[in-house]
Every structure is written in C-alpha cells, then in structure tokens.
C-alpha cells in the first residue's frame with residue numbers, strides 16, 4: 001500500500017528528535033484524530049540550519065514529517081514557506097488517497113514552526 | 125529475517141490438512157450439482173447432507189435447522205432482514221449491542237432507514253452487556269434480540285444463556301453471531317435457547333466464503349437470497365459443495381478438540397499477556413480478564429499509533445491487527461474500543477494478537493522480545509511521550 005520511499009522514511013526516519021532552545025517550534029494535529037507532528041527549527045540569518053521532528057501517527061505521518069524536514073533543511077525561511085503538501089507527496093512517490101491529510105499536516109507543521117520563529121523574533 | 129509468525133487468527137485461519145483433503149476430490153470427482161438427479165448429483169447431495177449433519181451435531185441442532193450461506197456476513201444479513209420483514213406485523217423493534225460486527229451494525233442502520241427501530245445496548249469497560257439494560261430495552265414491539273457470542277476485537281464473551289432465557293420468557297427471537305465463538309466455547313443451541321446462530325468456516329480452519337445459519341424449526345424468517353429452490357427453498361444458489369464439505373469437516377474437528385485447543389491457547393495467552401504487561405509500561409489490556417476467547421489478547425499502548433506498530437511488527441515477520449483509525453479505513457478508531465470507554469487517543473494505539481493452532485511458546489517469546497523495542501522506538505518518536513517523560 002505504501003511506496004518504497006514511504007517505507008524507507010518510515011523505517012529510517014531522518015531528523016528525529018528535539019532541538020534544545022529551538023528558534024521555532026510548530027505542533028499541529030491532535031491525538032484524538034491520531035496524528036500529531038511537532039517540528040523544531042534552528043535558524044541563523046533566516047536560514048534553516050537544523051531541523052528535527054517528533055510524530056505520533058501512522059506510517060504516512062512519520063514518512064511525511066521525515067521527508068519534509070529533509071526538504072527544508074538548509075533552505076531560507078522564505079523557501080521553506082513555499083513547501084506544499086503536493087511536493088511532499090511527490091517526493092514520497094505518492095501516498096494512498098486516505099493518507100493525503102498527513103502531507104497537509106507536514107506542510108502545516110513547517111509553516112507553524114516558521115510562524116513561531118517569526119513571532120519570537122519580531123519578524124512579523 | 126524470514127521468520128513469519130501469524131497472530132491474526134480472528135481475521136482468518138489456515139485450512140487444516142484434514143479439511144483440505146476432504147475438499148479436493150469434490151472439485152475434481154464429486155463435482156455434480158446436488159440438484160441433479162443422476163449419480164453425479166446424488167453423490168454431491170450426499171456430501172452436503174453429511175456436512176449438514178456435522179454442523180447440526182456441533183451445535184446441538186437438527187440437520188434440517190442448518191442452512192448453508194456464503195459466510196458470516198450473509199448469515200447476519202439474513203437474520204436481521206429476514207426476521208424483521210417476516211415479523212413486521214408483530215413489531216418493528218430490534219435490540220442489539222454497540223460492539224457487533226459491521227455485518228450486523230450496518231444492516232441495522234439500513235433497517236432503521238426502512239422504519240425499524242434499533243436499540244444498541246451499551247457495554248461496560250470489559251465489553252459486557254448488562255442484563256438489566258437488556259430487560260429495560262424490551263418493549264411490546266421487540267421482535268428480535270441479536271447479540272454476538274464473542275467479540276472479534278476484544279474477545280469478550282457475553283452471557284448467552286442468560287440472554288436466551290430472557291428472550292424465551294418474553295417470546296422474542298434470539299440470534300447470536302457466533303462467528304468468533306465456534307471451536308472456542310461449547311455451544312448447545314437448545315440448552316442455551318438460541319433461535320438463530322451465524323457461523324463462518326474460515327474462522328475455524330475451514331475455507332473462506334462459506335458459512336451457515338442455524339434457524340430453529342418454526343422460526344418466522346423471510347428469504348434473503350431468492351432464486352432456485354436450494355436449501356429447501358430457503359436460500360437460492362447452487363451449493364458451494366467443496367466449501368460446505370470443508371466447513372463440515374472443520375466444525376467437526378473444532379468442536380471435538382475444544383478442550384485441548386482451549387488449554388493450549390490459554391497457556392500461550394497467559395504468557396503473552398503477562399509478558400507484555402510486565403515489560404511495557406503505560407499499557408492496558410482490553411476486554412474481560414477471564415470471560416474472553418482463549419486466543420485473544422488486545423492491548424493499548426499509550427502515546428503511539430497502531431498502524432505504525434503493525435508496520436514495524438510486519439517487518440519483524442509478525443502479522444497482527446489494530447483498531448486504529450488508519451487501519452479501520454475511517455477517521456475514527458474502532459467502535460468497539462470507543463464503546464468500552466477508551467478515549468480516541470488511546471484507542472488509536474491498540475494491538476490485537478490472536479493465537480491459534482500453529483503458534484508455539486517460541487512465537488510468544490519472540491513477540492515478547494521484539495514488541496517492547498518497537499513500542500519504545502515509537503514512543504521515543506512521539507511528542508506525546510515527551511510530555512510524560514518530562515513529568516507532564
């Protein structure tokens with residue numbers, strides 16, 4: 001049911017963990033629905049120097065968080081804000097239809113973390 | 125890693141060699157249509173009759189009270205629709221439970237759309253109905269009580285005999301979905317006052333796509349599948365003779381060996397449940413501690429989600445199932461886990477392991493070796509667990 005790419009990111013997720021004193025943290029989803037994603041960012045000069053995630057959820061939730069962190073690492077925050085759920089799905093070689101919402105969560109988690117950074121650093 | 129361990133016997137089982145052995149010649153030698161009058165047909169008819177005798181014996185019923193169907197779902201559909209339609213003049217009320225299989229629940233929903241009224245009895249934290257609730261739900265309009273014998277997810281076994289007694293006193297038909305119970309508990313439809321009972325061969329080491337419905341003589345029930353005159357005019361369609369033969373052999377074996385099967389599974393299950401509860405913190409056992417199917421273990425591991433758990437177990441060669449939303453194909457976790465009062469977030473982290481014939485102590489040891497690591501790995505990845513570790 002899942003592509004090899006999804007299974008690869010599920011079995012060896014990239015960038016799992018937390019960042020102490022992160023510059024931005026985004027948490028989306030809720031436990032009731034069975035998915036929560038939390039993304040931590042380390043940002044220097046508006047560039048994402050490091051990113052980590054923690055996810056409670058299904059295989060697709062873990063894989064979308066993992067690949068999203070890979071896709072934004074080293075990017076400027078402006079570039080990272082352009083990450084779409086569609087790009088996440090494509091990078092994973094597709095997702096089953098009922099799992100598309102996981103890619104939406106990944107996009108939202110990245111955006112929420114950047115918003116948090118902007119708020120904390122008065123960049124609004 | 126090519127070790128494979130099957131721990132999903134409530135989903136389906138492997139056909140026993142003795143069963144297959146009786147089925148094979150039916151495909152190639154005794155392939156006649158049981159309705160034909162020449163020798164080919166008579167041979168096939170004899171095999172169907174023999175299977176009917178075996179099913180009747182296993183249930184304490186008469187052979188003429190057994191009707192073959194295409195499985196548990198058809199048997200459940202037949203009872204609910206057939207009894208409702210045939211007894212409309214007496215009333216329009218059905219009593220069932222909130223933890224039935226969807227074959228019952230979705231059929232009830234359809235009947236509600238047609239004007240029937242359905243009471244879904246709640247269950248306690250162990251998944252048991254309360255007899256007082258049943259008594260209180262009965263009205264003059266009640267025509268059918270349909271309560272499953274044993275639950276397919278959490279394994280809880282209902283007080284069938286008590287229910288049967290009440291139904292009889294109140295002169296209401298009593299149906300039980302015994303799909304999960306056959307071969308695990310002793311059934312006697314007469315002593316237990318069961319009027320109708322559904323069963324499905326693939327849950328007790330028989331073939332898929334064949335089942336039966338026991339209908340007590342004299343029960344008013346309309347036909348579901350109409351057409352030819354098979355099954356004494358009650359269920360149309362050329363009989364699935366190889367399947368029926370397999371069902372007959374499988375139910376004979378399952379009921380003959382009930383005591384040794386129970387003993388074997390109980391031993392393995394005790395070891396499995398104790399081991400899991402001991403090794404994995406923040407875990408709960410779902411279902412009744414004693415009144416449950418001998419092979420059923422159902423847990424919730426807090427802070428993790430069931431599908432991730434299943435994928436990880438599959439990579440280690442372990443086949444299991446879960447009631448999480450992601451595996452149920454909807455946004456909500458299993459209706460059974462919600463009915464026993466679990467919050468959504470905990471129900472998402474459920475794991476069902478159902479033991480069977482070919483499982484061994486080594487299989488249980490292997491699960492106890494790999495499961496704690498998998499749960500820990502997923503918890504380490506979970507933002508919910510972080511909060512627990514940090515002292516909430």
Ligand SMILES: Cc1ncc(COP(=O)(O)O)c(C=O)c1O
Nearest residue numbers: 195196197225227276303304324
């Ligand atoms: C309790 C119960 N009822 C009915 C069914 C449906 O049986 P079948 O798959 O033979 O249609 C099942 C099978 O999962 C079951 O567990």
